[in-house]
Amino acid sequence: MSRKNLPDSLELLLDTMCNTFGGIMFIAISLVVMSQIISQQQKNMTQEEISKNIIEKMKQNIEALRQENVRLSQQALSASMNTGNVTPEKKAVLQRLKEEREKNLKLEHDIERLESKIRLAEQKQKELDESAKKLVEELELQKSKLRLEKAKLQQRRRDLNAEISKLEETLKNIQPRTLRFAKLKETEKSPYWVLIQRNKIYRLGDSGSPVNGEVELEYFNSGRRVRMKPLNGAAVDDDPETVFNFLFKDVDKERYFVNLVSDNDSFSTLMVARQYLRNKQIHSNWSINPDFEFGVYSNVSYSASE
Numbered sequence: 001m002s003r004k005n006l007p008d009s010l011e012l013l014l015d016t017m018c019n020t021f022g023g024i025m026f027i028a029i030s031l032v033v034m035s036q037i038i039s040q041q042q043k044n045m046t047q048e049e050i051s052k053n054i055i056e057k058m059k060q061n062i063e064a065l066r067q068e069n070v071r072l073s074q075q076a077l078s079a080s081m082n083t084g085n086v087t088p089e090k091k092a093v094l095q096r097l098k099e100e101r102e103k104n105l106k107l108e109h110d111i112e113r114l115e116s117k118i119r120l121a122e123q124k125q126k127e128l129d130e131s132a133k134k135l136v137e138e139l140e141l142q143k144s145k146l147r148l149e150k151a152k153l154q155q156r157r158r159d160l161n162a163e164i165s166k167l168e169e170t171l172k173n174i175q176p177r178t179l180r181f182a183k184l185k186e187t188e189k190s191p192y193w194v195l196i197q198r199n200k201i202y203r204l205g206d207s208g209s210p211v212n213g214e215v216e217l218e219y220f221n222s223g224r225r226v227r228m229k230p231l232n233g234a235a236v237d238d239d240p241e242t243v244f245n246f247l248f249k250d251v252d253k254e255r256y257f258v259n260l261v262s263d264n265d266s267f268s269t270l271m272v273a274r275q276y277l278r279n280k281q282i283h284s285n286w287s288i289n290p291d292f293e294f295g296v297y298s299n300v301s302y303s304a305s306e
Contacts, residue, residue: 035062062116187283191259192251193228195292199269200233201247206256219296228261228292236269244276257283263290 038061193204195215204215218227236243251258258277262270270286277284 192256
């Protein structure tokens with residue numbers, strides 16, 4: 001296209017617009033190409049490889065490219081103003097053109113930045129949706145496991161209740177055992193009172209000087225009867241020998257015999273205690289009296305077995 005027919009002012013304006021537009025297009029194309037390269041690299045990376053630091057660095061690089069694009073575009077516009085032999089009219093037109101171009105560049109830059117933020121927000125929304133979906137799936141799986149575990153526990157409870165019912169029925173049909181010890185004989189020894197309630201040992205000891213804090217005496221019926229109330233007892237564990245050694249360490253077998261009084265539910269502990277006393281050659285007597293109530297008499301003779 002020949003420029004001979006164009007006035008000088010229009011020729012200069014056309015050159016300026018072509019040079020400016022060409023520079024802007026080159027920078028814009030470069031920006032697009034680099035953005036595509038960065039996006040492609042990001043797509044090829046696994047989710048584990050994309051860290052917050054890498055994403056932040058990419059955002060900074062893109063922002064730097066945008067800033068460089070604006071700077072170079074403004075330089076191109078400013079360079080067009082340095083052309084010689086420019087009349088005041090041309091200069092005014094070029095100045096307005098430069099201002100409008102700068103406004104346009106700023107708007108384009110703002111639009112690109114907003115579009116980038118929108119894309120990041122959409123990507124973040126997608127990731128959040130995927131995370132929420134995974135959480136819902138995991139929650140449903142956990143609920144399913146808990147329901148299955150609950151069903152197993154409920155079945156286990158039913159089985160245990162059935163077993164308990166069978167044992168209770170069997171217990172009802174068991175006849176009380178008969179205790180057989182050596183022949184009883186009268187003794188001048190004083191009784192050392194020991195209560196057995198719910199398989200625990202409660203020592204009253206000598207009624208004249210009782211053991212402190214284990215059994216309380218309660219007199220009633222005008223003092224003619226007494227009730228022994230168990231307070232603090234000792235359980236017989238897997239090592240009854242040690243327990244009984246402690247409980248009966250102060251029993252003088254030359255002075256006392258052990259008077260065992262048990263409730264209806266402590267047969268096993270009564271047997272163990274009786275056997276211990278026999279092994280230690282301590283005389284003893286036993287009785288079943290779940291109320292632990294006795295008459296008070298002035299003249300009483302006792303009997304004990306070996």
